[in-house]
Each structure stands twice: as C-alpha cells, then as structure tokens.
Amino acid sequence: MNKKEKLIHLHHCRGAGWKTIQVIMSKDPSLSSLFTTNYVEWAKMLPIPSNKLNLFLKDLHSLHSIEKLKKYEDSQIHCLTIFDDEYPFLLKQIFDPPWVLYFKGDKKLLTRKNTLGVVGTRKPTSYGLEALKTILLPLVKKKFVIISGVAAGIDAESHKITLREGGDTIGVLGGGLKQIYPKSNFTLAEEIMNKGLLISETPPEVKAEPWMFPLRNRIISGLSQGVFVVEAKERSGSLITAQAALEYGREVFALPGNVTSPESLGTNQLIYDGAKLVFSSRQIEEEF
Structure with missing residues (x-):
C-alpha cells in the first residue's frame, strides 16, 4: 500500500x-x-x-x-486525500481539514474561485425563499459556485436554484455518498452528482449521525470564500457554519429579517455582531 x-x-x-x-x-x-x-x-x-x-x-x-x-x-466514487495536489487550497487552510474526501461528480469545481456557501433554516418562510432566489440568481449567472449541505429547506433550495439556472453547485453531505440523508433529497443529490459535485468526509457506506453535521458545516465554510446565512433561528446549525467561517477568516453575509420572525433572530443577531447585511447580490459581489 x-x-x-x-x-x-x-x-x-x-x-x-x-x-x-x-x-x-x-x-x-x-x-x-x-x-x-x-x-x-x-x-x-x-x-x-x-x-x-x-x-x-x-x-x-x-x-x-x-x-x-x-x-x-x-460506482464512480473517488477519493481525494490531504496528500493530493488537487486537494482544495482553501480547505487545506482550516485548522482541521478532512484527511480524506469522497466525491462523485465534477472534481474541477473544487479548484474554482468565487465559492459561496449558502446555509439556513430547514423551514424557511416565503420571504426567505423569495429573497434567496432574488440574491442567488445573478451570482449563479456570474459563475459563482454555490456550496451547501443538501439538507431540507434553504440548502436544498440553493442547490435547486443553481441547477435550474445551469450553474455550478457543490453539495456537502454529513453521512456517506451511498447513504443519502435526508431520503427526501435523494433525487436532488443524484442531480448534484450528475451536474455538479457531491462530497463527504464520511466513508460512502456510513450512515449520517447527528454529530456529523457540525463537521459537515466546517467543510462548507472551509471550501467557501464567504458564507451567506439566509434564515436561522437563535440556536441553529447555520450559526455554527457562520462561526466556523469567521474563525477561518472568511466573509459572513446575512439576510436581514422581520424582528418578530423566529427564523430571522439568528441572522439579525449575526448582522448586529458584524456580518455584512445583504439585500441584493451586489453586497456579496463587492466583497468578492
């Protein structure tokens, strides 16, 4: 060996x-x-x-x-280790980069510039979905690579908006590539493999467990030059992703929301703490 x-x-x-x-x-x-x-x-x-x-x-x-x-x-699943030259440069800079990445799809997306992580609640409001579409579409057209976690809600919607527009997207799974979770996103995950790139730090046959998702979030932050948080409750996995992004010296963007909406408490707090307020794609483009 x-x-x-x-x-x-x-x-x-x-x-x-x-x-x-x-x-x-x-x-x-x-x-x-x-x-x-x-x-x-x-x-x-x-x-x-x-x-x-x-x-x-x-x-x-x-x-x-x-x-x-x-x-x-x-099964067209390939491995990339930290020893490989093609290992993503940005990801290598984080404190705890994955030793091995398993992937299926277009590996070249890992070397692209303008990578934006998009995360948010699993139960978005109609406002969150509408705002996501308005802000993401111009970025997808300008060849931004949209990275998210294939979860229900904002994650899935980010991938779908990008794919519908013929754009580039990377999905990061918590569990293995042969154990897609949630099952409801199986078709979406297959589309990401065929038209974009699906990756995981977990060996392909291993099922997702709750502790894997914060680890997945650090990969989304690590691969991204900036992370856009769309809607998040006060205590939310999306805020872990934002925190990791800050620790890695990446930009954090947040969508402002209604002060009475629980889905906007987390993002409004992020803005108060210094995240960049986003109301159009321009604020994201300016930082890139």
Whole structure:
C-alpha cells in the first residue's frame, strides 16, 4: 500500500476520528509503521478507551480497503486525500481539514474561485425563499459556485436554484455518498452528482449521525470564500457554519429579517455582531 491508500485504510477504521489520525500522522507522517506497531505502543500513543482501541485494531488488520476502493470506483466514487495536489487550497487552510474526501461528480469545481456557501433554516418562510432566489440568481449567472449541505429547506433550495439556472453547485453531505440523508433529497443529490459535485468526509457506506453535521458545516465554510446565512433561528446549525467561517477568516453575509420572525433572530443577531447585511447580490459581489 502507498501512503495515500494507507491513509484511506486508516480513515475506514472504527475509532479513528480526526484527532486520532492527527496523533498517528504526527508520530509517523509516512504511515510506514501502520501495520507493525504493537498493541502496547498503540495503547500508549492513542487517547482512546480500550474498547475503541480494540475495534480500531480489529479493523486495521482485517479491512480490505483496496477492495472497497475498487467498489467505490465502480460506482464512480473517488477519493481525494490531504496528500493530493488537487486537494482544495482553501480547505487545506482550516485548522482541521478532512484527511480524506469522497466525491462523485465534477472534481474541477473544487479548484474554482468565487465559492459561496449558502446555509439556513430547514423551514424557511416565503420571504426567505423569495429573497434567496432574488440574491442567488445573478451570482449563479456570474459563475459563482454555490456550496451547501443538501439538507431540507434553504440548502436544498440553493442547490435547486443553481441547477435550474445551469450553474455550478457543490453539495456537502454529513453521512456517506451511498447513504443519502435526508431520503427526501435523494433525487436532488443524484442531480448534484450528475451536474455538479457531491462530497463527504464520511466513508460512502456510513450512515449520517447527528454529530456529523457540525463537521459537515466546517467543510462548507472551509471550501467557501464567504458564507451567506439566509434564515436561522437563535440556536441553529447555520450559526455554527457562520462561526466556523469567521474563525477561518472568511466573509459572513446575512439576510436581514422581520424582528418578530423566529427564523430571522439568528441572522439579525449575526448582522448586529458584524456580518455584512445583504439585500441584493451586489453586497456579496463587492466583497468578492
């Protein structure tokens, strides 16, 4: 196995989260001793409980990852690791870039400039949907790449507006590419794979779990030069995406809303905290 294949193999092992892989990579950047390290050395090195360590070692020595990769290729699913030259430059700059990305579709979208993340509530108001369309259409026509999370609501609508206009969109999943979630967006996810790009940090056969979505949000922020929050409640996953964008030094844009609408509490607060108020595509274009 070469270094890239070893990293993908490691990425499939249970118990090997981002930090675990970071510890292994810092001790052994070439992963040359991955299969020769003994139990005692692993126990010393890894900050995980023994039951997780046992699962990790079981997978490490029994998984057939090369066979898995062949199966993925048969389904047109490809892998990009942090070792690859084509790994997206912007994403590499974040504090915790994904070690491996699994993708299906047009990889060239990862190298494009003018990438805008769009996030918002799963239950948008008619005002939010109308504003989204008004602001997004001119940007799509000007070849902005629209990045979102394939979730219900604002995410799905952002992808649909872009696809209808023949524009470019990247969908970032929480779970694996073979476990599309939510099921109601299965057709949309297929269209994104065929006409744009669908990516995930999670191995393709792994189902989405709640803790994966904040991780997905950091990828949306990491790939984007700016993030546009359309509607968000006071405590919302969209605000996690905005927070990550700020931490990565990206622009944050927010749609102002009715002060009595719960869907606008989060975005109005973002504007108060210094996000750029957006009422037309021009405010976004100016920053880019």
